[in-house]
Amino acid sequence: MSTTLLHDARILTMDAAGREIERGWLLVEGDTIRALGSGEAPPRTEAERVDCAGDLVMPGFVNAHAHLAMTLFRGLAEDIDDRLYRYILPLERRFVTAEVVRAGTALAAAESIRGGVTTLADMYYFETQVGRVLAHAGLRGVVGQTIADFAAPDHADMEAGWRRVADLVAEFEEHPLVTPSLAPHAPYSTGLATLERVVRWSADHPALPVQMHLAESDLEVRWARENHDATPVRAIAPTGVLRANLLGAHVIHVDERDVALLAENGVRAATNPRSNGKAGRGIAPVERLRAAGIPVGIGTDGPMSGNTLDLFAQLAPVSMFAKLLAGSRRPLPARDVVRMATVEGARALGLEARIGSLEPGKQADLLRVDLSAARLQPIYDTHAALVFAATPADIRATMVAGRWLMRDRVVETVDEAKAVADARQIALAFGAEMRRIDEGTAP
Template sequence: MNSKLKSAIALALLGVSSLSYAQTDVSLIIKNGQVLTMNSQKEVYDNGVVIINEDAIVAVGDESLLKTYTSKNIIDAENGIVMPGMINTHNHLPMIAFRGLGEEGIENRLFAYFFPLEAKKLNRNVIYQATRLGTLDLAQSGVTTYADMYYHVDEMAKATKEIGLRAVLGETVIKFPVVDAKDPFGGIEYAKPFIEQYKNDPLITPALAPHAVYTVSEAKFKEIDLLSAKYDIPVLVHVSEFGNESERIEGNTDKLSPIEWLDSIGVLNDRMVLAHTIHIDDEDIALVKKSGAGIAYNPMANAKGATGIAPAWDMYKLDIPMGLGTDGPMSSNQVDLWRTLSYAANMQRLKHNDRTIMIPEQVIELATIGGARALHMDDEIGSLEANKKADVIIVETQSANMRPSYDPYATLVYQANPSNVVTTIVNGDLVMQDRVMKNVDTDDIHQAIDKIESDIAAFAKELAKEAIKSPSLMK
């Protein structure tokens, strides 16, 4: 073999060798963390790596991935827990403007206090500014997606996108005039341009939110269902939060349960997300299972409101799509899920007198992929898997409250708090890194809330004096 041929072969082999070690450049790499994938096998990588390019996860695995991928942006998780962003499946986020009010022991809190307070003090600016505060609170605590039922959802969408979170925003439909609709059930018309504007948005999923079976008529439920089917959007609704809802349904002469009534009028389906579902029986659960509807389990709010304990364990065993919610900031006073995690487990253990059920791994499932299933979004979010959206959080494990950490699921459910979340990523974008918000001026948000608080305080105090005289509708 002549020397020229030898040289050509050597160069060719060198080229093949170089190609075999070429690295793929990506937008972000997270390394050196305990990665909880929450995939179907619940895989955990103790020295794990998450590879992100633009808005999607490319790969999840062990440190060998660092041989294949490179990035200018590498986050060292410093042995913290890397997990999917949490999903709050039920909220009324702008009510954070009223958080802490109405705690004087008012029995008829919803109708004698909540609704009059909203009627007097809500407006576009309050909803926008309160949503900014609420989404700031969510981002700082590791919630990357939330589902909400409220008013002026266009203002909520604007504020949510400023922070950088993902949201399912349901325009409330109810039988009396409200802040964004002068006519009863006016939320339907208000929702239509909102749906058109956001139907293809990368972060905002528009939805319809009939308030409850006792505040929305059969005809309006059917109209909402048709609109939901036309646009393939979710329907968010309160169901069986109170024990006397059957008697309050207009025209319910057969005394059907709320679940049975929704099924009987043909609107119980897999586009629905049912919040609370406390006062339901086995027949109701079977109908929910058959329909494919999702469940938003709100244990902390239900305990605080003394409305009861939902049969969440029974539904979990039947593999009904179910996630965790906080309800509004006047119901649990929280929008993050950390305290709700322990409530989710402990209320079921108390209900069933069984400390072996709803173990921490199952609770974290509800807070992540379970919430995604409940919102019918599990093909995009809820777990760390290739081709899913890059919604990721990092929870540090070096603070005193996090030590020791033998079982990451138990650490998260029973030890962690919002301040342990150090990094929040949504759709591949850094929303918070090392506890520093990336997209907003937090001082500006707090100053706006100071003004709102000053305006509301005196009126709220006087309203409470009247509201406390109103008997509970449960009586």
């Protein structure tokens, strides 16, 4: 079992007491944090000693909502209102194969490791491929196989979708890093009968999370009103799908009764401010959700919508949006935003017993962050520096389950050059198809 002793580090534990250590050490044995403390490190001659030279050591970020393989759609047809129906869905149907999902996810894995994300919640197609790529990269993932009533790239009908779910569970149920998950696409695109089946599936798989887009768009609000004379949350409540294994992504269009209903049933949430902002969808009421006791993690959404997969790009928007809603500087202080990005994100994914903070017995998922850049100086408050000024370039090293995925800013577990080259190759095909769509010559 490998043993690593990090010393001379500034440590942000993100434990319940919010303990910060000015100069301390942290001992990793195998995949687990064994001990940590302040001052001089204990002599452990058998451990690999890493002098952190004053760098910050903190828990890895939890990306609570993503569509990793959509790196391949990053920046495609930005600012065009009907991009989803005009380009994205046709491209997905024609081009998204197991191979393409592997390529897009590999690029996403490299970007995530550079961005300090150690755990990701994903929803997409060919999800066993996503699980395999993440496992190979050494990342921790909650990988959600999408099921939807519309024709999806990996299932022609709903039964085929359920078979994909069963395969995913069979492959990853006992995996140390990858947790299989079921991802009904959204209320309007799956329908209530399918959600009832989701509830039966959950009864058979009580430990596995369900992920769903929830209360995200005007389209969905209209669907709920016209078909069920209700809000999206109350439209689906009768199916029983609102339970403690549900992670709702976005959760923008909710009223007081919806919030109470979600809280009573232990539902968790993932907010995606850049994606929501860029689409002009609105601002999620994060303060109200948290005040009701709902754990709210921070997600990037897919790079088609949110462009990047690092949480730094999301942290300031999370804070700004809450302050704009309230008309005050007070809501969501930097300290709370860092909590949401780490330990609260872990709660949103149901993984709080294993990750999210640096405490003995927890998994060694951590970052070494170089705080020396001019743009971070001076540092009166580490949380404020992380939320409002740091970028992925400040991360020096990323560890998951005791394994270094990046050291000295070199990614060690993903062939980054190949991932970039593969993505560019696929993008050429996408670009050519877009031109055919514009010319009306697409098949």
